Amino acid sequence: MLDVRQLAVNYRQVQGIDRISFHVNPGQLVGIIGPNGAGKSTMMKAMLGLIPSASGAVHYCNCPLHQQLQKVAYIPQRSAIDWDFPITVWNVVLMSRTRHLGWFRRPGKGAKAIVKAALERVEMYSLRHRRIGELSGGQQQRVFLARALAQQAEIFLLDEPFTGVDVKTEAIMLKVFDELKNEGKILLISSHDWGQTLYQLDRLLLLNRGLIADGTPQQVMTPENLCRAYGTNLQNSLQQNSDNTMFC
Numbered sequence: 001m002l003d004v005r006q007l008a009v010n011y012r013q014v015q016g017i018d019r020i021s022f023h024v025n026p027g028q029l030v031g032i033i034g035p036n037g038a039g040k041s042t043m044m045k046a047m048l049g050l051i052p053s054a055s056g057a058v059h060y061c062n063c064p065l066h067q068q069l070q071k072v073a074y075i076p077q078r079s080a081i082d083w084d085f086p087i088t089v090w091n092v093v094l095m096s097r098t099r100h101l102g103w104f105r106r107p108g109k110g111a112k113a114i115v116k117a118a119l120e121r122v123e124m125y126s127l128r129h130r131r132i133g134e135l136s137g138g139q140q141q142r143v144f145l146a147r148a149l150a151q152q153a154e155i156f157l158l159d160e161p162f163t164g165v166d167v168k169t170e171a172i173m174l175k176v177f178d179e180l181k182n183e184g185k186i187l188l189i190s191s192h193d194w195g196q197t198l199y200q201l202d203r204l205l206l207l208n209r210g211l212i213a214d215g216t217p218q219q220v221m222t223p224e225n226l227c228r229a230y231g232t233n234l235q236n237s238l239q240q241n242s243d244n245t246m247f248c
């Protein structure tokens, strides 16, 4: 079980997140939602120890998560990735295996088979020789999903994976997420673009610095909770994506 307790982050001028607690069992897909600046990315980075936390702890199977990062696949938000880096699709995915291989060992048949299977799963194997910068936004996101798959992780932290993707890529991603869930993985996925898929998720965490609500979409997407999270931006931020009529 993944257990996040009282996790808080303070940046120099602002509070990033405020004492967030929740736990997730294997085989759950949890959607992370909240307005811009709510702390979704901050929470993921703090869970991994990529940024210092002011308080709190994150455990997986009763051990600190930062001591078992090989079990975690993390895809940062698009803006944090250098898409001009001159590297092929194949090597982006292969690099996820270096932790298993060690830096100075050549990848064997096993590693290559894992990379091939991951690229096939997201329908990107035919473009494996392309440079990452020569792909569309949706194709790039699929390559990063393949990279996460090739890690053979137990926990997936995906920060806004739907940004800039088309309908085909979205469908491939949702299918893979569902398969991972059925394989018993833990998935935490932040997104502004769940659309109606939101209501098919097992569980949502609604953030705005603190954790505003945690539960099924029906429990979380109430006018009161959305008002607390989105305030006066609610109409602009959400109503266009939802059939719900919500008023603050």
Ligand SMILES: Nc1ncnc2c1ncn2[C@@H]1O[C@H](COP(=O)(O)OP(=O)(O)OP(=O)(O)O)[C@@H](O)[C@H]1O
Pocket (backbone or CB within 6 Å): 011, 012, 013, 014, 015, 016, 034, 035, 036, 037, 038, 039, 040, 041, 042, 043, 077
């Ligand atoms: N490196 C940083 N230094 C200082 N403040 C930061 C830093 N990163 C984030 N913040 C601030 O922390 C708060 C949370 O930001 P964060 O990026 O986690 O939000 P988010 O929910 O991921 O937003 P978005 O939906 O735009 O991706 C914001 O007020 C942001 O300005």
Ligand SMILES: [Mg+2]
Pocket (backbone or CB within 6 Å): 040, 041, 042, 077, 159
């Ligand atoms: Mg973010």
